Amino acid sequence: MEIFIRAASCISPQQTFGSSELPAEIKSYSDNRLTAIEPDYKVHLNIPSARRMSRLIKMGVCSALQCLKDSEIKNPDAIIAGTGLGCMEDSEKFLASLLVNNEQTLSPTSFIFSTHNTVAAQIALLLQCNNYNFTHTHRGLSFENSLLDSILFLNDHSQANILVGATDEVTETSFKILKRLGGIKKEDIANTSVLNSSSAGTIAGEGSAFFLLNNSTHKNNLAKITALHTFSNPDDENEISGRVRKFLTENEISANDFILVGLNGDSHGDKIYTKFIEEEFKENSVGYYKHLCGDYHTSTAFACWSSAMMLKQQQVPEYFFLNDSMKPNSLTRILIFNQYKGREFSLILLEKC
Numbered sequence: 001m002e003i004f005i006r007a008a009s010c011i012s013p014q015q016t017f018g019s020s021e022l023p024a025e026i027k028s029y030s031d032n033r034l035t036a037i038e039p040d041y042k043v044h045l046n047i048p049s050a051r052r053m054s055r056l057i058k059m060g061v062c063s064a065l066q067c068l069k070d071s072e073i074k075n076p077d078a079i080i081a082g083t084g085l086g087c088m089e090d091s092e093k094f095l096a097s098l099l100v101n102n103e104q105t106l107s108p109t110s111f112i113f114s115t116h117n118t119v120a121a122q123i124a125l126l127l128q129c130n131n132y133n134f135t136h137t138h139r140g141l142s143f144e145n146s147l148l149d150s151i152l153f154l155n156d157h158s159q160a161n162i163l164v165g166a167t168d169e170v171t172e173t174s175f176k177i178l179k180r181l182g183g184i185k186k187e188d189i190a191n192t193s194v195l196n197s198s199s200a201g202t203i204a205g206e207g208s209a210f211f212l213l214n215n216s217t218h219k220n221n222l223a224k225i226t227a228l229h230t231f232s233n234p235d236d237e238n239e240i241s242g243r244v245r246k247f248l249t250e251n252e253i254s255a256n257d258f259i260l261v262g263l264n265g266d267s268h269g270d271k272i273y274t275k276f277i278e279e280e281f282k283e284n285s286v287g288y289y290k291h292l293c294g295d296y297h298t299s300t301a302f303a304c305w306s307s308a309m310m311l312k313q314q315q316v317p318e319y320f321f322l323n324d325s326m327k328p329n330s331l332t333r334i335l336i337f338n339q340y341k342g343r344e345f346s347l348i349l350l351e352k353c
Contacts, residue, residue: 003151003213003225004353006161007071009063010305011036012207012293018066022309026292026319029191032184033175034205034294049126052109054089059208060119060167061126068127068163071212077160078132079120080149081167082142084297086116088171119167119208140340142166143298144230144348150213151228158215165210166298175204185265191291194265195322202264205294209301211308217353223311226333227251227349240272240345244337247347248280253335255283258316258328260303262338263288264295272339277322285328287320300338300346307334311352 010016013034015023027037036059041050044062053061060081068074091114097106112118117135124133132153136145143166150164170178178184185201194203213225229247234240247253259281261273277286293302310316314331321327336348 001151001226002215003154004216004218005222005224005308006073006212006214006216006218006220007067008209008211008222008305008308009067009070010207010209010302011038011059011063012209012302013037013205014292016305017063020309021313022306022317026192029203031188032179032203033170034191034203036169036206036208046126052113053122054087054113056087056089056167056169056208057113057119057122059169060165060210061122063208064123064163064165064210065126067165067210067212071161073161073212075127075129076131076163076212077157078150078153078162079123079129080132080134080136080146080153080162080164081117081120082136082144082146082298082301083116083119083166084137084139084142084168085174086137087114087118088169088174090114090118092171092173123163140297140338140344141230141232141346143301143304144228144346147225147228147348148230154213154215160214162213163210164213165208166301167208168296168298169206170204170294170296178204189265191294194291195263195288197265198267200267202266202290202295205290205296205299207293207296207299207302209305211304221353222308223350224353225348226351228347230344230346232344234345243345244276244347245280251349256328256330257284257333257335258310258331259284259286260307260320260334260336261286261288262290262299262303264290269339269342272342273337276337285316286322286325287316288322289320292319297340300336300348303336303338304348304350307336307350310334311350314352
């Protein structure tokens with residue numbers, strides 16, 4: 001399996017949008033909520049259309065259109081999106097109007113825009129694209145299932161160009177609920193120091209990343225995806241170890257490969273990564289990424305964008321490395337290993353073109 005990434009665009013809590021390189025420096029946050037740095041939408045979107053869009057829809061549409069612009073593809077053969085929670089802001093507006101208006105004379109706008117497939121639908125409407133359009137919402141595997149759908153589509157349509165991506169947001173209300181439930185750390189902590197915390201919970205994040213995938217070799221390709229494996233609800237640690245080790249063996253992961261893990265500062269979840277770093281990746285150069293984007297259902301889309309940029313530039317910025325990790329001698333392959341709340345696991349292998 002070889003799927004090429006022709007172009008990619010990302011809106012995140014870091015200065016990533018509109019750039020073909022990883023930022024030289026990272027933005028630091030002092031609390032537990034990382035907010036996306038949004039571009040000037042007046043430059044990128046039609047103003048009348050943008051007025052009706054929520055933050056998440058604008059982020060998704062803007063990053064998707066920028067990806068298409070960079071790839072010089074005007075109309076993709078498929079639009080595939082992933083999201084864990086969809087348009088939370090519009091969902092909250094609709095539920096609030098139910099209470100305020102006593103379920104009477106409700107405006108349908110917020111409800112229409114609150115559905116999970118809104119981003120993919122809005123992209124298709126703006127492009128007048130009547131091709132395959134699908135949205136995957138599978139919690140921590142939403143982006144990975146979108147990638148899998150893209151791979152299956154390309155297997156059947158070898159000349160296709162696919163626009164695939166993922167979007168998720170954190171609102172004031174959802175942040176408070178996550179914190180109350182223990183998903184977010186109770187104490188404020190800087191994102192750059194999140195791994196120094198020994199408490200439960202993590203830092204919230206959000207973002208949007210889109211990719212143009214195809215089967216064609218091109219001099220401007222960023223990278224290629226050569227393997228993808230997901231599994232959920234494992235019975236025990238033995239099943240987790242067995243599945244991960246099988247993937248490592250089948251894809252001949254060696255000490256020369258750079259490993260990018262989803263460490264997020266959660267005292268329970270990080271034990272899974274620590275075990276593999278100590279046992280399977282002790283000879284590898286290891287990095288992490290959630291201190292840059294925060295933790296959310298589709299954070300692996302940010303990791304995928306970052307990995308593609310690293311492979312294209314042939315350089316890993318210092319802020320990705322774990323404190324005691326050695327630098328890779330060469331950068332040929334990057335393995336992204338992520339888990340979400342101990343239930344959903346994914347491994348994505350990217351290679352240099």
